Amino acid sequence: MNPFDDHLGKNPANAVALSPLSFIARAAEVYPNKDALIHGDLRQSWGETYTRCRRLAAALHRQGVGHGDAVAVLAPNTPATYEAHFGVPMSGAVLNTINIRLDAATIAFILEHGGAKVLLVDREFAPVAAEALARMAHRPRVVDIDDPQYEGPGQRIGEIEYEAFLARGDPEYAWRLPADEWDAIALNYTSGTTGNPKGVVIHHRGAYLNCFGNAVASVMGPDSVYLWTLPMFHCNGWSYTWTMALLCGTNVCLRRVETRAIFQAIKQHRVTHLCGAPIVLNMMVNAPAEERALVDHPLEAMTGGAAPPAAVIARMEVMGI
Amino acid sequence: MNPFDDHLGKNPANAVALSPLSFIARAAEVYPNKDALIHGDLRQSWGETYTRCRRLAAALHRQGVGHGDAVAVLAPNTPATYEAHFGVPMSGAVLNTINIRLDAATIAFILEHGGAKVLLVDREFAPVAAEALARMAHRPRVVDIDDPQYEGPGQRIGEIEYEAFLARGDPEYAWRLPADEWDAIALNYTSGTTGNPKGVVIHHRGAYLNCFGNAVASVMGPDSVYLWTLPMFHCNGWSYTWTMALLCGTNVCLRRVETRAIFQAIKQHRVTHLCGAPIVLNMMVNAPAEERALVDHPLEAMTGGAAPPAAVIARMEVMGI
Numbered sequence: 001m002n003p004f005d006d007h008l009g010k011n012p013a014n015a016v017a018l019s020p021l022s023f024i025a026r027a028a029e030v031y032p033n034k035d036a037l038i039h040g041d042l043r044q045s046w047g048e049t050y051t052r053c054r055r056l057a058a059a060l061h062r063q064g065v066g067h068g069d070a071v072a073v074l075a076p077n078t079p080a081t082y083e084a085h086f087g088v089p090m091s092g093a094v095l096n097t098i099n100i101r102l103d104a105a106t107i108a109f110i111l112e113h114g115g116a117k118v119l120l121v122d123r124e125f126a127p128v129a130a131e132a133l134a135r136m137a138h139r140p141r142v143v144d145i146d147d148p149q150y151e152g153p154g155q156r157i158g159e160i161e162y163e164a165f166l167a168r169g170d171p172e173y174a175w176r177l178p179a180d181e182w183d184a185i186a187l188n189y190t191s192g193t194t195g196n197p198k199g200v201v202i203h204h205r206g207a208y209l210n211c212f213g214n215a216v217a218s219v220m221g222p223d224s225v226y227l228w229t230l231p232m233f234h235c236n237g238w239s240y241t242w243t244m245a246l247l248c249g250t251n252v253c254l255r256r257v258e259t260r261a262i263f264q265a266i267k268q269h270r271v272t273h274l275c276g277a278p279i280v281l282n283m284m285v286n287a288p289a290e291e292r293a294l295v296d297h298p299l300e301a302m303t304g305g306a307a308p309p310a311a312v313i314a315r316m317e318v319m320g321i
Numbered sequence: 322m323n324p325f326d327d328h329l330g331k332n333p334a335n336a337v338a339l340s341p342l343s344f345i346a347r348a349a350e351v352y353p354n355k356d357a358l359i360h361g362d363l364r365q366s367w368g369e370t371y372t373r374c375r376r377l378a379a380a381l382h383r384q385g386v387g388h389g390d391a392v393a394v395l396a397p398n399t400p401a402t403y404e405a406h407f408g409v410p411m412s413g414a415v416l417n418t419i420n421i422r423l424d425a426a427t428i429a430f431i432l433e434h435g436g437a438k439v440l441l442v443d444r445e446f447a448p449v450a451a452e453a454l455a456r457m458a459h460r461p462r463v464v465d466i467d468d469p470q471y472e473g474p475g476q477r478i479g480e481i482e483y484e485a486f487l488a489r490g491d492p493e494y495a496w497r498l499p500a501d502e503w504d505a506i507a508l509n510y511t512s513g514t515t516g517n518p519k520g521v522v523i524h525h526r527g528a529y530l531n532c533f534g535n536a537v538a539s540v541m542g543p544d545s546v547y548l549w550t551l552p553m554f555h556c557n558g559w560s561y562t563w564t565m566a567l568l569c570g571t572n573v574c575l576r577r578v579e580t581r582a583i584f585q586a587i588k589q590h591r592v593t594h595l596c597g598a599p600i601v602l603n604m605m606v607n608a609p610a611e612e613r614a615l616v617d618h619p620l621e622a623m624t625g626g627a628a629p630p631a632a633v634i635a636r637m638e639v640m641g642i
Binding site: 018209212215216219220221222246247 | 530533537540541542567568
């Protein structure tokens with residue numbers, strides 16, 4: 001018998017759940033006017049981003065989405081994908097981001113297996129999404145994301161565009177933290193190298209703790225500017241989606257991982273941090289010299305998976321990264 | 322019904338407890354040879370510090386201390402006080418650090434109310450401790466801390482000295498994380514401004530989360546050098562005791578909060594961060610000019626409680642802090 005138990009109320013029923021959703025409410029309160037997202041010409045503050053996430057949660061709620069439902073996203077690293085990381089779980093639902101490199105059959109498998117009630121799809125990936133939906137017996141409702149930064153091919157296939165969908169939602173939607181911090185926040189699928197993709201579920205508590213681990217490992221703070229060279233659909237961008245809200249730093253979106261766009265963003269926005277698989281670092285060290293010369297200040301790159309070759313690390317360091 | 326519950330095992334019985342004790346095991350593994358503690362001429366690595374904490378836990382265990390017992394410490398900011406923050410809870414016990422400015426009657430009240438089984442007492446505070454013990458019906462076992470950095474008055478009053486006590490303990494003691502993260506880790510008393518001191522209990526989970534909050538708020542990392550101008554007995558040094566192990570940074574101990582010692586330590590050890598109540602900052606801005614001139618690099622001061630006057634903040638900034 002621990003005499004201190006009386007003072008504690010162990011595992012209290014009214015304990016506040018650990019959840020990364022608390023981060024964005026705090027970011028909007030502490031840094032309402034600070035840049036949360038940069039995407040092309042767009043600069044969007046933490047205050048605006050939080051409001052848009054609440055609109056998304058409210059619009060999903062109106063659509064009948066609730067606790068335990070899945071909402072899928074098929075989109076590159078855009079503000080909409082970022083906002084879905086907060087807006088979807090704020091509605092009580094589980095976020096299922098899907099790898100944009102998958103084929104229609106695999107996407108259809110994931111949508112059916114995860115039981116998505118709504119699919120948000122970027123116009124660039126509407127053709128493969130349409131093909132996936134055509135294979136399915138029970139289809140999710142579809143919301144098109146028509147990113148102003150994208151001018152390539154692809155037709156809208158849904159009932160409504162993302163901005164109009166947000167406009168339906170209450171900007172002051174009274175979302176709630178999960179009743180249980182072990183509730184699922186996101187569902188990610190493997191790429192199915194050995195048979196069908198396997199789903200991996202992460203809970204609010206795990207995502208919350210990952211973010212603090214990221215913050216300590218990266219020694220990033222509110223002045224950090226993070227470039228999205230790692231896909232947000234890849235383990236929720238190693239949880240850096242939510243981590244950036246914890247830090248109240250700035251996200252620089254990137255639709256396509258190409259060296260010219262990477263180096264231009266580094267110079268233009270004075271990027272301080274980026275993440276990437278070794279292949280991304282390899283692309284960077286092998287980029288044309290005039291692109292590499294755009295790195296005019298020191299920054300940090302975080303990598304994972306297989307260790308990059310020593311030569312890649314050495315050449316990154318020569319660039320000042 | 323949440324379909325994702327099946328994948329989770331909610332609130333799993335085998336979940337690893339959130340506890341700051343995990344930080345020092347990791348620090349010793351990742352940075353075994355990096356300075357954990359500087360105290361006068363002493364430089365002690367994270368590997369050595371972890372071993373000493375395990376010895377302390379084992380020695381307490383041999384003394385019959387276990388889950389739910391309290392172990393009190395009456396000492397300034399020395400390595401022993403720091404080690405107690407890990408060694409005491411590793412034994413399963415609750416750490417009760419006591420304000421060194423209290424009188425014998427108040428110390429006796431706290432020792433009896435908290436039910437300390439063991440008291441670690443620095444030789445400088447042995448006289449007041451002896452007076453407190455003389456007032457008590459049920460006295461704790463006493464271990465003397467005879468800090469080589471202290472050459473002032475005070476006699477040993479216990480059965481054994483701290484270093485000999487550590488020598489009794491197994492350096493590879495197999496301590497365990499608490500079975501329940503809501504278990505108490507520390508017990509702190511108010512100074513009794515309105516009647517008897519009131520005890521405040523903090524649990525392993527709360528301490529763990531405080532540390533990550535500190536890390537994010539301070540943007541400190543493994544290169545940070547932290548000067549102990551805030552008492553470790555004051556809310557466990559705002560949890561910076563455990564936070565420094567999370568960060569794998571370096572602690573600079575300080576027996577006495579005097580401006581000459583503060584400024585010398587800042588210069589000698591290239592201190593990057595310190596905490597202090599507004600009164601400490603006030604002492605610093607009013608120190609002799611030749612002391613203030615010792616600040617030859619920028620550093621950060623974190624303060625709390627009542628906001629310091631604007632003039633104090635302005636004069637700290639002039640110093641480069």
